[in-house]
């Protein structure tokens with residue numbers, strides 16, 4: 001019988017070396033040696049799998065990839081220096097000049113920049129669908145459409161897309177479905193089960209979970225992964241062995257960490273929902289969430305991201321942020337430390353109010369990445385800041 005999630009996250013590891021170490025050592029080496037000329041020839045001819053050079057592969061990176069494949073139930077994977085390295089390399093490897101992409105309108109900011117600024121350089125156009133009306137995807141399909149791209153839950157709106165529905169559309173039209181599973185992690189949601197072909201992660205977020213290292217990974221269908229691997233091996237956005245070692249170690253505690261993140265977030269969402277200065281709270285496992293049924297169907301728990309709208313617009317948002325004492329104002333998420341952002345006045349201030357509304361960012365929207373501090377301390381910080389509005 002295949003092992004349970006937590007067991008795989010801990011026991012999927014490299015074979016022990018001659019020293020019989022209990023936990024995996026760090027293989028900090030740029031290259032590997034060959035026995036003789038024939039050994040080297042066979043390695044370069046790819047007649048056998050072995051490490052040659054750490055831009056191509058490294059034992060620590062391989063351990064992380066194998067573990068992520070076990071957790072996402074994927075055939076194969078590639079690791080990258082960052083989440084954006086994973087996303088860009090996946091697109092660059094699979095798309096050709098003249099191809100067309102369909103993406104959810106609300107995606108991570110840098111991913112959106114790839115669609116608007118870089119892919120057009122190679123004559124690749126992107127069409128967008130509103131996450132609240134995914135039925136419109138079919139209308140966007142063209143003869144040259146190659147792939148569908150989406151995140152769920154979305155950033156920063158915390159909207160949800162029905163993975164089963166996306167999988168069905170992709171299958172019906174023969175399109176590649178790619179899901180950025182960063183907000184959920186494989187512990188909460190496994191998109192490959194619903195027909196996604198590839199899953200991408202920014203490992204920088206909950207996979208590291210402690211705000212220390214950057215990393216990215218793409219896992220899924222082995223033929224697609226092969227193309228992405230060859231692209232990565234030749235273009236150089238490989239993950240460092242050190243980061244892979246940290247991230248593989250982090251995965252050992254993913255389930256317990258994410259459980260607590262979710263429990264804290266759910267408790268906080270319920271407390272905030274009752275507050276008179278808050279118009280609405282969006283959290284996947286609150287019955288008031290517009291996609292609550294989808295959340296229950298495809299997620300184990302609701303995740304650690306909450307969005308809510310405070311009364312009073314942009315100015316109230318700024319004052320609220322400035323009254324926060326414990327939580328951090330930072331451009332990360334999925335850290336042990338609770339992070340709070342006011343997108344309209346900070347991360348998304350360059351967009352026009354109209355463009356912000358199109359991706360669900362209203363003037364009073366606050367995004368919280370709930371951390372692992374004690375729930376009562378997080379709650380007190382937020383309620384105290386609300387009191388000062």
Ligand SMILES: *Cc1c(COP(=O)(O)O)cnc(C)c1O
Pocket residue numbers: 082083084085108151155180182183202203204205214215216
């Ligand atoms: C952070 C993030 C990325 C990019 O990851 P990096 O590791 O910062 O390059 C991509 N997608 C989502 C949803 C993210 O939150």
